[in-house]
Amino acid sequence: MKIAFLVSEVAPYAKTGGLADVAGALPSYLSRAGLDIAVFCPFYKEVKRKGLTLIKAADRLPLPWKGGIELVSVWADPTTPYPICFIEHDGYFERDGLYGDENGDFADNGERFAFFCRAVLKSLKALPFEADIIHVNDWQTAIALAYLTRTALAEDEFYARMRSVCTIHNLAYQGLFPQAILESIGLPGRLFHPEALEFWGQVNFLKAGILYASTVTTVSPRYGREIQTPEFGFGLDGLLRRRGADIVGILNGVDYSAWDPSSDPSLPARYTSADPTGKAACKRELFKEFGLPVPRNDLPLLGLVTRLAGQKGVDILIDAFGGIFALGAKIVVLGEGDSALQNAMLAAGERYPSFLGIKICFDEGLARRVYAGSDMLLVPSRFEPCGLTQMYGLRYGAVPIVRITGGLDDTIEEYNPADGTGTGFKFAEPSAAGLVGAIRRALSAYSRKNVWAGIIRNGMAREFSWARSAGRYVELYEALAAK
Numbered sequence: 001m002k003i004a005f006l007v008s009e010v011a012p013y014a015k016t017g018g019l020a021d022v023a024g025a026l027p028s029y030l031s032r033a034g035l036d037i038a039v040f041c042p043f044y045k046e047v048k049r050k051g052l053t054l055i056k057a058a059d060r061l062p063l064p065w066k067g068g069i070e071l072v073s074v075w076a077d078p079t080t081p082y083p084i085c086f087i088e089h090d091g092y093f094e095r096d097g098l099y100g101d102e103n104g105d106f107a108d109n110g111e112r113f114a115f116f117c118r119a120v121l122k123s124l125k126a127l128p129f130e131a132d133i134i135h136v137n138d139w140q141t142a143i144a145l146a147y148l149t150r151t152a153l154a155e156d157e158f159y160a161r162m163r164s165v166c167t168i169h170n171l172a173y174q175g176l177f178p179q180a181i182l183e184s185i186g187l188p189g190r191l192f193h194p195e196a197l198e199f200w201g202q203v204n205f206l207k208a209g210i211l212y213a214s215t216v217t218t219v220s221p222r223y224g225r226e227i228q229t230p231e232f233g234f235g236l237d238g239l240l241r242r243r244g245a246d247i248v249g250i251l252n253g254v255d256y257s258a259w260d261p262s263s264d265p266s267l268p269a270r271y272t273s274a275d276p277t278g279k280a281a282c283k284r285e286l287f288k289e290f291g292l293p294v295p296r297n298d299l300p301l302l303g304l305v306t307r308l309a310g311q312k313g314v315d316i317l318i319d320a321f322g323g324i325f326a327l328g329a330k331i332v333v334l335g336e337g338d339s340a341l342q343n344a345m346l347a348a349g350e351r352y353p354s355f356l357g358i359k360i361c362f363d364e365g366l367a368r369r370v371y372a373g374s375d376m377l378l379v380p381s382r383f384e385p386c387g388l389t390q391m392y393g394l395r396y397g398a399v400p401i402v403r404i405t406g407g408l409d410d411t412i413e414e415y416n417p418a419d420g421t422g423t424g425f426k427f428a429e430p431s432a433a434g435l436v437g438a439i440r441r442a443l444s445a446y447s448r449k450n451v452w453a454g455i456i457r458n459g460m461a462r463e464f465s466w467a468r469s470a471g472r473y474v475e476l477y478e479a480l481a482a483k
């Protein structure tokens, strides 16, 4: 069975968040399960700059676009066990940033990703790669299904038999653009209709995925239920309820070959669950790397690794700083994103210089050192479709403190002092008091060394295996192909 996997970022080539980790790992497990998979991603400047030796899989395919003809080349990495293909268009992708820069989102994002999708569909025929399933991810690629099912491609027998899966990694981002975009990206004007892509006077790219996919998936079972409620539905809950029977929640996994503290080259010392001594060295180095005094006594260190966005509950944490520092804990924050949140963080850093270390940047190695050096990992999200950082925290022995929402609830079990089971600490109320309450419970367990060592062991032993989750995607694809 052939699967074309369309995605706007893929690790380790181009990454802004968890979507890239998923796109880097899931296809490799699907390939190992015997599927013939090809991943398609834009050929961004940062991929070009990596100096990879790529081969040209398709050369200057003519694609009608905005009244002219664009030439599309497809590049592939010959070193991977399945093709990872990059769609080249310098006008759209040869710039700093994947989705935007310091001035905000790029104004032509709708056109950029629509072009990418249209070009992938074109290249499938040229390669040729006659996909049984087109698997799209989030709004950037959901729009591919409008081309597949609502244009002349639907009458072309090469495309007509293709089935599709749309995975929602985050419903908060829908890809909203003015009505006029339909004409510029070559989609029929009749799609500007509430039963099609129209959404409160705009064109909604994600709606194309929700309406036209054979099956809609999301990245944890609880988030699959949450998005069908007004609280988490971002205006699409009615539509999602209508498709409720076709919505499947499949938990993301972790690529433990890439996330392993016993072999991670970015750490100052390596360790295992059986011999965690190296973790103490990671903690010491982390204090230094964040410019915090290394405490003489053993003080708990809490870490946060996140996009700085409203979703992540960063405001809750900022409100809680005073209460947390009063308990004697220190915090390191690695994050980048929303400028108001960046400034609020930096201001807090100035207020609590000996308690709080802050780095505003995106740094993969540093993220790993935070997981390794922290005693606890904070994930106070207001909503979280799956969340990967809490799972990395578990594997690196940083006990997660999470809000009860989405995938955080599905992956973390509250520590139970009665029988020593559990992997973390959870709170429901999205407030500083809720967060500080969970931290207080965690610190009380931390003060008893044996108890704490047991919680770390419980977490490091947890397996969120991609093999199992990939198996669920395989079943889904097979069921669709058989229809």
Ligand code: ADP
Pocket (backbone or CB within 6 Å): 016, 017, 018, 019, 021, 305, 306, 307, 334, 335, 336, 361, 362, 363, 364, 367, 386, 387, 388, 389, 390
């Ligand atoms: P989301 O995709 O919503 O951002 P996830 O928890 O699914 O959240 O994935 C976040 C991914 O991005 C993880 O791999 C995490 O380590 C990484 N990450 C987030 N912020 C940073 C940062 N500032 N520097 C390096 N890595 C980061």
Ligand code: GLC
Pocket (backbone or CB within 6 Å): 017, 018, 019, 022, 169, 170, 219, 252, 384, 385, 386, 387, 388, 407
């Ligand atoms: C999104 C979500 C995150 C999820 C990731 C990968 O970015 O915010 O919760 O883990 O996608 O599916």
